Amino acid sequence: MRKTSKLIDKSGLKKRIFWRSFILLTLLILGVCTTATISETNHYRQATQTFYVAQARLLSHQIPDQVLWNDQVALLKRLQSTVSSDTAIDYAYLVEDGVPLVSTFPNGFPLGLLKLSTNSDTTMMIKNIADQNNQRYYHIMVNVDTTRAVLHLGIQKSELNRRAWNNIQQILAMSLLAVLIGAALSRQIALVTTSEVEQITAKLDRQHNFLQTVIDGIVDPIRVVRDTKEIILMNRSAMNNLANKKTQGKSCCDNYCGERDDHATCPLKAVKENNGPVRVIQHRHNKDGSTKIFEIEASPLIEKGQITGMIETTRDITDRLQLEASLDEKKSKLIYMSHHDLLTNLPNRLLLRDRLGQALNRSAPTAMVALFFIGMDRFKKINESLGRESGDQVLAQVSKRLKSCFTHGEVMARLSGDEFAVLIEGSRELTTISHIANQILEQFTQPIVLKDDEIYLSASIGISLYPCDGNDTKQLMTNADIALTRAKDEGRNRYQFFEAEMTRHANKFFQLENDLRKALENNELVVYYQPQINLLSRKTTGLEALVRWNHPEVGLISPLDFIPLAEECGLIVPIGEWVLRESCEQIVRWQKQGRDPITVAVNLSPLQFRQDNLVATVEKIIHETGIDPTILELEITESMIMDGIDKATSTMVELTELGLQLAIDDFGTGYSSLSYLRYFPLSKLKIDKCFIERVTSDVDDAALASSVIALAHSLNLKVVAEGIETEAQADFLRAKSCHQGQGFLFSEPLPADELVAHMDTC
Ligand code: C2E
Numbered sequence: 001m002r003k004t005s006k007l008i009d010k011s012g013l014k015k016r017i018f019w020r021s022f023i024l025l026t027l028l029i030l031g032v033c034t035t036a037t038i039s040e041t042n043h044y045r046q047a048t049q050t051f052y053v054a055q056a057r058l059l060s061h062q063i064p065d066q067v068l069w070n071d072q073v074a075l076l077k078r079l080q081s082t083v084s085s086d087t088a089i090d091y092a093y094l095v096e097d098g099v100p101l102v103s104t105f106p107n108g109f110p111l112g113l114l115k116l117s118t119n120s121d122t123t124m125m126i127k128n129i130a131d132q133n134n135q136r137y138y139h140i141m142v143n144v145d146t147t148r149a150v151l152h153l154g155i156q157k158s159e160l161n162r163r164a165w166n167n168i169q170q171i172l173a174m175s176l177l178a179v180l181i182g183a184a185l186s187r188q189i190a191l192v193t194t195s196e197v198e199q200i201t202a203k204l205d206r207q208h209n210f211l212q213t214v215i216d217g218i219v220d221p222i223r224v225v226r227d228t229k230e231i232i233l234m235n236r237s238a239m240n241n242l243a244n245k246k247t248q249g250k251s252c253c254d255n256y257c258g259e260r261d262d263h264a265t266c267p268l269k270a271v272k273e274n275n276g277p278v279r280v281i282q283h284r285h286n287k288d289g290s291t292k293i294f295e296i297e298a299s300p301l302i303e304k305g306q307i308t309g310m311i312e313t314t315r316d317i318t319d320r321l322q323l324e325a326s327l328d329e330k331k332s333k334l335i336y337m338s339h340h341d342l343l344t345n346l347p348n349r350l351l352l353r354d355r356l357g358q359a360l361n362r363s364a365p366t367a368m369v370a371l372f373f374i375g376m377d378r379f380k381k382i383n384e385s386l387g388r389e390s391g392d393q394v395l396a397q398v399s400k401r402l403k404s405c406f407t408h409g410e411v412m413a414r415l416s417g418d419e420f421a422v423l424i425e426g427s428r429e430l431t432t433i434s435h436i437a438n439q440i441l442e443q444f445t446q447p448i449v450l451k452d453d454e455i456y457l458s459a460s461i462g463i464s465l466y467p468c469d470g471n472d473t474k475q476l477m478t479n480a481d482i483a484l485t486r487a488k489d490e491g492r493n494r495y496q497f498f499e500a501e502m503t504r505h506a507n508k509f510f511q512l513e514n515d516l517r518k519a520l521e522n523n524e525l526v527v528y529y530q531p532q533i534n535l536l537s538r539k540t541t542g543l544e545a546l547v548r549w550n551h552p553e554v555g556l557i558s559p560l561d562f563i564p565l566a567e568e569c570g571l572i573v574p575i576g577e578w579v580l581r582e583s584c585e586q587i588v589r590w591q592k593q594g595r596d597p598i599t600v601a602v603n604l605s606p607l608q609f610r611q612d613n614l615v616a617t618v619e620k621i622i623h624e625t626g627i628d629p630t631i632l633e634l635e636i637t638e639s640m641i642m643d644g645i646d647k648a649t650s651t652m653v654e655l656t657e658l659g660l661q662l663a664i665d666d667f668g669t670g671y672s673s674l675s676y677l678r679y680f681p682l683s684k685l686k687i688d689k690c691f692i693e694r695v696t697s698d699v700d701d702a703a704l705a706s707s708v709i710a711l712a713h714s715l716n717l718k719v720v721a722e723g724i725e726t727e728a729q730a731d732f733l734r735a736k737s738c739h740q741g742q743g744f745l746f747s748e749p750l751p752a753d754e755l756v757a758h759m760d761t762c
């Protein structure tokens, strides 16, 4: 923007103001003077005429009749003195009845004038006449009172003209004066006006500078453009974006922030068409090949009610758009993540609930909605033995197999670790639902292959149906869950429709959990002891401590029924600690009663085994009870070792450093590699009762039991066979050099006092 001061040529302005003022003032003064002079001249004429008439009257009065008629000489003298006393009067004569009486003319009376000497009633006549010498006169005739004489007076016209000329001279002099005064005034006006203009322009410049500073302070480019496309104002940022930094005569279309597309919307055109503010997005290409995206906000420049251009701000929104795009992407990713399981990419519980709600809303009154909850049987074991990574791979394959059953847009979801769900709409027949459930179960008849391992899995399914098993999502999901639990309880690898009775069962289970929390405080837990026998001598070599819950209402509850619940709610940690302390105290008590020290084996749960303070707790109990640690044995399972081998190994080492023994319980049910055993500080291996059960009837189980016994020997481990119920089983084991056993054949688990009696009778 050019400064106002630069737009103004000061000396030119001064000249212009001077000449305009000068002409105006001069004309004005001249006008006034001329008008005054003309009016004065007229006035003068009239006054002169009046004067002469008055003179003539006076003169005529001064001529008395006796003089007039008696003494013509005196009359003449009088006339001559009158004429000579007034320089304006050139001649005077008296006529009576057309006959000259007396005249001041030196050469007699001019005859031509006689024609004028009429006697009439008129008091006065003024004529414009010329004499013989062609001199022009004003001729005045006045009747002399009381006589018939007429007085004639002549006044030379040149005299009057001379006087008029005097007036003209005065006019000229005044005009000259007017011009001089006009010039002086004009000069003053020009000086004052120019200085005022300078002040105004200086003020405008200051305002301009302020405006420029303000708009320069705005980061985004701003331009004010006329509808001729000429840029009339821009800020520094806009200037910097111009390829050619010269602003003069710049068009808004010139290369600005790069080359814009040919088809790009012209903001100026848009403003005019819209008759108001517009927002235009333009892509502009730089020479280096990069493209920037600009947001242009243009509003009309309105002058005198007309749109004469536009005010535009240009903002580079490339980064913002990129950021928004990436935020959008992240947002949708987050939304996706919050609604999906990332391992299988299946909807999660949240999304399932939403879809179920939608399905219920759109469901026709007669239609049925089926909700399947699918739980993988014993999946925990796979996770614990093969590790979480392998467990995840198994789950991914499970999800693939499940997906293959549902190809008609059914909603499948993963609810938690090993639980899936399927939502089926529109099926009305229970047989169809059963058929689908069977199809799912069939998916697991073939093992899942993971590298070198073949994993056999089965699934349990709980099914709730809308509307008979619930009217809302919450109830349908709860009931499908209850049905799933029942399917598992009923032996797994099966499906179960929800039944109202199950709710009562579930409530009972919930009640049990509450009761278990109070069991410890109320001393309701009891430790039973089952002897471990030398199969050759039938002597008791040790005891296994097995907990029971003596429920005040239900009676004695098996650990198989409450240990999983205790694991789930974390109560297993204080319960396990209590069993260990109680068992140690019992052994010490027996010793104090004079009995021989006997080895006691206490089971550890996976949760207990993972506790960071396990070793410290065990050490504390050994110390506080005073038990000899060498007669204390802790039973752990393969899965506890395999789920985080490094930590498990260091825990085992630390435990054995306390002096106690470690036994591996339920051997054969996990997925551990036998060769691993050599690396762990174990002293005993307990073959699970499920192998012992069929050693006499199943060749495979017999072979497996034999090889486990042989392996244990080769690793210098003691072997104990669990669950011996028959002599045949005992014989087989003895024959295979398994010298220790445990089972109902010898004794069921017994309370401490009964066990003492039992041992005493043996
Ligand atoms: P386990 O450690 O394998 O204990 C042996 C289980 O086999 C005991 O069941 C015992 O009664 C049973 N048993 C012994 N001989 C025979 C037999 O000849 N035939 C049959 N069919 N079963 C026999 P119990 O006492 O019901 O305990 C079940 C499981 O509960 C235990 O299996 C152990 O894993 C767990 N458990 C018991 N007490 C505790 C405890 O204090 N802490 C922890 N963490 N787990 C415990």
Ligand code: MG
Residues within 6 Å of the ligand: 544, 603, 635, 665
């Ligand atoms: Mg055990």
Ligand code: MG
Residues within 6 Å of the ligand: 665, 666, 686, 688, 689, 722
């Ligand atoms: Mg066992």
